[in-house]
Amino acid sequence: xxxxxxxxxxxxxxxxxxxxxxxxxxxxxxxxxxxxxxxxxxxxxxxxxxxxxxxxxxxxxxxxxxxxxxxxxxxxxxxxxxxxxxxxxxxxxxxxxxxxxxxxxxxxxxxxxxxxxxxxxxxxxxxxxxxxxxxxxxxxxxxxxxxxxxxxxxxxxxxxxxxxxxxxxx
Numbered sequence: 327x328x329x330x331x332x333x334x335x336x337x338x339x340x341x342x343x344x345x346x347x348x349x350x351x352x353x354x355x356x357x358x359x360x361x362x363x364x365x366x367x368x369x370x371x372x373x374x375x376x377x378x379x380x381x382x383x384x385x386x387x388x389x390x391x392x393x394x395x396x397x398x399x400x401x402x403x404x405x406x407x408x409x410x411x412x413x414x415x416x417x418x419x420x421x422x423x424x425x426x427x428x429x430x431x432x433x434x435x436x437x438x439x440x441x442x443x444x445x446x447x448x449x450x451x452x453x454x455x456x457x458x459x460x461x462x463x464x465x466x467x468x469x470x471x472x473x474x475x476x477x478x479x480x481x482x483x484x485x486x487x488x489x490x491x492x493x494x495x496x
Contacts, residue, residue, distance in 0.1 A: 337495040342368055342375040353393045360389020380487040383479045395476035402470035406495040408452035415442025415488035423476040424456060428463050435459050436467045442488045469495050
């Protein structure tokens with residue numbers, strides 16, 4: 327498989343093949359009383375296996391997110407610089423949320439945003455772009471600290487639709 331970023335040492339996190347639904351879970355703000363709703367689907371589009379996160383994000387009732395999340399364990403001997411994903415969407419801003427052994431509470435994470443336009447694009451997000459959700463968390467995160475990764479529609483009322491063909495560490 328060709329690496330999206332062209333770096334020889336890329337580590338594939340997921341290309342959504344081989345029963346991807348067993349690795350990813352859908353979570354909405356209903357777990358906290360919110361009213362957002364949606365789904366995560368796995369399909370085959372333009373000769374690629376893909377994951378699509380879609381739905382309605384509502385900030386009513388203290389809500390405001392839908393998310394597709396998977397557990398992740400990274401070899402701590404390698405020094406990755408960030409996360410690369412191949413993505414398209416409906417022009418909205420989406421987020422990656424990373425959790426580590428420091429993020430004990432459900433509302434703790436490291437967050438970085440990206441825009442998903444209608445054309446396929448490679449998006450590289452360096453770990454330095456991820457910001458902690460709380461001052462009690464360390465200021466930075468590295469690949470070896472990551473315990474899970476989430477693709478999230480978050481924080482404002484909007485219709486979400488983002489499709490991803492692969493996610494890698496670079």
